[in-house]
Amino acid sequence: MGLLQRGRERLGDIFWFRLAGSRIHALTGPKANAAFFQAPDDQLSAKEAYRFTVPIFGPGIAYDATPDVMEEQISFLFPALKDERLRSYARVMEEEAENYFGRWPQGGEADLLTAMNELTVFISSRCLVGDEFRRRLSTEFARLYHDLEGGINLLAFFNPDLPLPSFKRRDRARRRMVEIISGIVAERRESRTQGEDFLQTLMAARGGDGKALTDEAITGLLLTSIFAGQHTSSVLACWTGALLLQNPAFLPAVLAEQDAAFAGAPEMTLEALRAMGVLERAIREAERMHPPLIMLMRRILKDVTYGEYVLPAGDIAMVSPAVSQRIPDIFPDPDRYNPDRFSSNEGFPKYSMIAFGGGRHACIGGTFAYLQVKVIWSVLFRRFNLELIDRDVRPNYRTFVVGPRPPCRVRYRRKST
Numbered sequence: 001m002g003l004l005q006r007g008r009e010r011l012g013d014i015f016w017f018r019l020a021g022s023r024i025h026a027l028t029g030p031k032a033n034a035a036f037f038q039a040p041d042d043q044l045s046a047k048e049a050y051r052f053t054v055p056i057f058g059p060g061i062a063y064d065a066t067p068d069v070m071e072e073q074i075s076f077l078f079p080a081l082k083d084e085r086l087r088s089y090a091r092v093m094e095e096e097a098e099n100y101f102g103r104w105p106q107g108g109e110a111d112l113l114t115a116m117n118e119l120t121v122f123i124s125s126r127c128l129v130g131d132e133f134r135r136r137l138s139t140e141f142a143r144l145y146h147d148l149e150g151g152i153n154l155l156a157f158f159n160p161d162l163p164l165p166s167f168k169r170r171d172r173a174r175r176r177m178v179e180i181i182s183g184i185v186a187e188r189r190e191s192r193t194q195g196e197d198f199l200q201t202l203m204a205a206r207g208g209d210g211k212a213l214t215d216e217a218i219t220g221l222l223l224t225s226i227f228a229g230q231h232t233s234s235v236l237a238c239w240t241g242a243l244l245l246q247n248p249a250f251l252p253a254v255l256a257e258q259d260a261a262f263a264g265a266p267e268m269t270l271e272a273l274r275a276m277g278v279l280e281r282a283i284r285e286a287e288r289m290h291p292p293l294i295m296l297m298r299r300i301l302k303d304v305t306y307g308e309y310v311l312p313a314g315d316i317a318m319v320s321p322a323v324s325q326r327i328p329d330i331f332p333d334p335d336r337y338n339p340d341r342f343s344s345n346e347g348f349p350k351y352s353m354i355a356f357g358g359g360r361h362a363c364i365g366g367t368f369a370y371l372q373v374k375v376i377w378s379v380l381f382r383r384f385n386l387e388l389i390d391r392d393v394r395p396n397y398r399t400f401v402v403g404p405r406p407p408c409r410v411r412y413r414r415k416s417t
């Protein structure tokens with residue numbers, strides 16, 4: 001991050017450096033970000049940059065498919081993200097959060113990293129794969145998921161097929177996932193039960209040829225959405241709370257908003273969640289200062305011209321949400337936590353906030369992620385008084401998805417109702 005920041009300060013919005021034998025062109029700032037996100041796939045290829053995901057998502061899925069097929073596969077998920085579905089996820093998220101935090105004693109200490117990780121695994125397994133999966137298989141799922149995640153590291157970026165123990169565990173875990181999910185699909189087909197989850201959406205989906213998706217494809221797309229969404233949401237939830245608790249001047253407004261939202265109507269509806277503007281701005285500021293994905297990559301397949309500069313085919317291009325979102329000309333006093341910077345109606349230039357990507361590969365799960373983080377903190381703030389124990393909150397660059405360094409503990413005391 002230091003290198004990228006200094007590169008931008010000295011050399012401007014485009015420069016290159018060498019990493020592990022590859023030449024990497026770093027683009028930062030809205031104009032350069034726009035060039036990156038607007039380039040067609042046959043020029044800047046996500047597929048070629050993210051091959052490490054293929055053994056996890058499966059053959060022929062997402063980055064292993066042609067860009068057109070990948071687009072079609074992602075579009076199968078759209079019905080699962082419509083308002084009526086979000087409405088039922090909001091209820092599920094609330095139930096999971098209330099159950100999870102309901103098990104905390106009257107007072108004590110908890111690590112946000114552990115809590116958010118566990119809770120978001122429960123939420124995503126239920127909203128994505130369904131009730132039966134969540135009820136029966138939580139423990140096994142957590143272990144399999146851990147083994148799949150263990151397959152993401154720097155080596156996988158260069159060669160995901162090396163005969164390493166962690167890659168063998170990843171492949172075993174994936175085979176078991178296919179087995180489990182195929183079992184659920186078969187049961188649902190037989191009993192004609194319907195779920196309100198991503199799995200149901202994929203079971204109902206029909207390709208351009210009118211055919212239903214195979215169990216392999218269904219599992220692959222579920223794993224794609226779980227992978228894209230669970231750890232990133234967990235980390236965003238950690239940052240949101242840790243930063244708010246580290247800057248308590250911003251807390252009273254968040255708490256007052258919660259009191260107002262639940263006065264007389266204790267139900268957590270989609271509309272109530274959408275109206276939580278103060279909490280939303282706190283999430284947005286956490287996303288700005290600490291985007292879960294700090295770098296997005298593409299393989300350059302055809303030369304790209306940017307002003308005087310040519311990015312040659314064969315090299316790698318990248319953008320960095322972490323660097324772009326701290327440019328002082330756009331975000332004054334960028335290292336200061338200030339959710340109110342998002343209060344103005346003016347907004348910020350396009351492609352200055354890129355934590356959820358942009359262009360044809362922009363994230364499809366942003367609304368789902370925000371909903372989840374809102375529900376979690378709404379429950380926590382209403383049920384507990386909280387105080388941050390580890391007040392020096394800094395990013396942990398050792399992991400692919402960047403959260404606060406461990407431990408990130410809070411002291412809590414249950415509020416009397």
Ligand code: HEM
Nearest residue numbers: 225228229232233236292296355356357361363364365369
């Ligand atoms: C805080 C949470 C999240 C963050 C920060 C995040 C971030 C991103 C980013 C940066 C990209 C673009 C990658 C690139 O251009 O190289 C992306 C793509 C994607 N995200 Fe998310 N994401 C989050 C949650 C989710 C969730 C919850 C889901 C699904 C339910 C999801 C599904 C996807 C998918 C399918 C893509 C690929 C889109 C495409 O290439 O067409 N994400 N996400």
